[in-house]
Amino acid sequence: MRFIQRLIQNLPLNLAKEPTMLPSYYEYYNPVKIISGNKALDNLPYELSQLNAQKPLIITDKGVVKAGLMRHVTVAFDAANMDVGAIYDEVPPDSSNQVVNQIADVFRHNDCDAIVAVGGGSPIDTAKAVNIVVTENADDLLAFEGADRLKTPQKPFIVIPTTAGTGSEVTLAAVIKNTEKKIKMTFSSPLLLPKVAIIDPRMTLTMPPHITAATGMDALTHAMEGYTCLQKNPLSDAHAYAGIKLIRTFLIRAVKDGKDAEARVGMANAATMAGAAFSNSMVGMIHSLGHATGAVCSVPHGVAMSIFLPFGLEYNLEKTENAVAELLLPFGGEEEYAKTAASKRARRTIALVREFQQTLKDLCGLPMTLEQAGVPKDKLEDIAKAAINDGTLVYNPVEMDLNDALGVLNAAYQ
DSSP states (O other): OHHHHHHHHOOOOOOOOOOOOOOSSOOOOOOOEEEESTTGGGGHHHHHHHTTOSSEEEEOOHHHHHTTTHHHHHHHHHHTTOOOOEEEOOOOSSOBHHHHHHHHHHHHHTTOOEEEEEESHHHHHHHHHHHHHHHTTOSOGGGGOEESOOOSOOOOEEEEESSSSOOGGGOSEEEEEETTTTEEEEEEOGGGSOSEEEEOGGGTTTOOHHHHHHHHHHHHHHHHHHHHSTTOOHHHHHHHHHHHHHHHHHHHHHHHOTTOHHHHHHHHHHHHHHHHHHHHHOOOHHHHHHHHHHHHHOOOHHHHHHHHHHHHHHHTHHHHHHHHHHTHHHHHOHHHHHHSOGGGHHHHHHHHHHHHHHHHHHHHOOOSSTTTTTOOGGGHHHHHHHHTTOGGGGGOSSOOOHHHHHHHHHHHHO
16 A cells, blocks of 8 residues: 555655656647637537538436526527537436436437537536437447547537536547446547537526536646646646646636626636646546546545545656646746745645645535545445446556555545
């Protein structure tokens, strides 16, 4: 249990002093068209027409409907005299393969030809999965679990995020719960990328403070973990770095005042940048633990990411000191970076993450520990077992076994 021993002994790590270097080879791919700004949603019918789509299926959830956000969508269609094929507004917070198969039937029954996702991570990931099933003319989503299983170009797909966190509008992956096995399944392919992402500040103004904080920490985790994982590259780093700076500037403002349009659009763009970053650099053990905690104990993903972020950064420090030290500049600012000794910058970055967490907890009650998130302690071993089988571990810079996972979980518990 290397991680627990470090915490108990508080010994300095033998950190690598290698300078940051360019990878000898990398790939970066993100062809999503981004439309961002005031009333950007008004472009939706035009973008669908450019994709030769006539009858889109809109996939969303009751929270979006209750918040009145669908009104902006229907107004855009009415103004363009375009019909909606069907609306499915019952996506659950933790969507499953059964839900995906049900929505696919709605798509087919109404002769739809495109998909528009309106919402946060669950509606967007659900829509990606539905697109798999209807494009492949399949009966069950489970046959396509894993990476690069898709060979057929997907139906026209546009995403309108209503949270600023998941970055799913520019990622090539979807995570869907298998309710029978109680695990989260990952589907990954460049073909899952939306054709268009529409970022309109009106769509995030109604997010309550707690969700604003959790989704914002999700975005911060995407950016910071992406900046340190094995597939990091100059282009993913640039997006992650810029996203982190925006989050430091705007997240607390958005939590304090949900009607702050500048903060909302700043966070929406930060989430998109972080999504573009980690979709290429990938993520590691923070997400492994987060996926497992969500699957076993139904902890919302953003809450889990917020809890595990500082622990994950600490766990990987033996291989990522230089990268984490670099993040002090966008996350702490120029003055903080300049006054901190180079040897202490990585630890200072992590300390500032914890200070940021504490501010959010004070503002809206965002949990900082697994105990505060309602996780029973006797579930930690189940979470650890699920985490070490999660595919994101492949990209983590430091290996993690069952005992290591338990060490982090116990450290994060209280």
